[in-house]
Amino acid sequence: MSVDDSILFAEWLRLREAADAAARAADLVDAVRARPAGPGPRVVHDLGCGTGSVGRWLAPLLPGEQEWTFHDRDEDLLARATAGMAGVRAADGAPVTVRTRRGDLTGLTAADLAGASLVTASALLDMLTVQELDRMVAACAVAGCPALLMISVTGVVAFTPAEPLDAEFAAAFNDHQRRTVDGRGLLGPDAVDACVAAFGRHGVPVRRRPSPWRLGPEQSDLTVAWLTGWVAAACEQRPELAGEAEAYLRRRLDQAAAGELRVELGHDDLLAGVD
Template identity: 35%
Template sequence: MSRPTTHARFEADWLTLRESVDHASRASKLTEAASRWLTDGDAAMGHVVDLGSGRGSNLRYLAPRLPGSQSWRLVDHDAELLDDAQRSARQLAEGSGRIGAIECVVADLATDLDALLDGASLVTAAALFDLASQAWMERLAAACAAQRAAVLFVLSVDGEIVFRCSQDDQRVTDADDLFVLELLDAHQQRDKGLGVAVGTRAPEILEEALVRHGYRVRIEASPWHLGSDSNALAGALIEGWRDAATEQAPAEHERIHAWARQRIAAVARGDLNIVVGHRDIFAVPAPGTGR
């Protein structure tokens, strides 16, 4: 789940908080399918392009699980976060010997996707697509198809947010939850730098774009399950929802902030769990379209 921020910049502490839950939530079968794609490919080295790399969480998860020699191109608009990602890549390369070339590119993803994806065997991204527009996703699918690359796009929000009692696992959603989540949904459709964002419709829109460009698509659920053992992440997430909802409805500031305090306290006490739905997508060019 991408945390809403005014300029869609993801702070390093937020990315660090979410990493372990992200990794535990991912659909491992799709990573295995990506590994088989690279293993079966003709290239001596799999060239992986990671869009919106941030601090390198996607790299840290995938590199040990992908086969053989790999080269990576890490792309993000934030040079400081990319510095962290490059350090991770070097450590992985030294530890495993499986990573060869490492290229870090500071770029606006709204610009030339064809150049960014040049030579890709696998294009990947995590927690990115709720921030993007339908038109941008169409351009991305076309650029991936031009490379005959497989794609592994993970942790796209699907709109499921459920509050559950930790004792009996029953839903405990109330009127304030619904009020705030409606505001959040509206906020997620603002322009985050890649056109008017599609928000929680990202998985279905991305699937449709890939199919139009000749891909066979697999989708699996990758939900977050947050409770007292992930209290810091749950609290930061609720604060992000609070801030987004307040931006959307400033006059309801007091109601929204009271809601956030109550929900954060309930998670901290161990009374409340939160399920945040995500979807992972793996897709390969259909037979006859290349590779």
């Protein structure tokens, strides 16, 4: 990722952080909180940490001393994530420490996760291939650590007001999410089902909860950024949509500016390994 791409991605993560936090399934966090962490600190591995939004959100919800490892391929994002954790404390005021690991998280093994109390990830699964997902699941299962995997897209989008073209753009975008990149066939909106099935093959129980974004006038900046990228990706996948895209996008952006547009964007959260 280039420096410019890293900055743009960090801005996108900043825009979505509050929406992600509001959408996450609270009862799954309650289940993590209720599970004894064992002797010593609670050890958490955050896969594809980005700017550290999961750590900033989850660490203050969990009691006891915590040791977080942030995993990402981008050095700038890891630096932002570490800086963003300054001053973060556990729910009971216990200290939270952070270390980073730069590299390809798809190569993680059970040995890398040895001693972990929890593995977390947010908006990650859809960017994996079947093989990469299976390796991640196997690493968690063999290491015996629970996994809280959040904000995974399901491909469901509902606009208010609705338009006939919504379904066409949604289908094209979902196909774009399943595209092949550098020989990697991404799971996109099929990732949640694939993840549940993969944990099932290891005999690991999974709880599944909806965690949709609900975007309205209060999230207009995020709505505009998401909608612009959504339409562009749909047109990249199906160039024949380009003739209608400009007018469609303009109508939707005008509705957002007037406070008239609402969007529900489907995600699911998963908690694996906690009965």
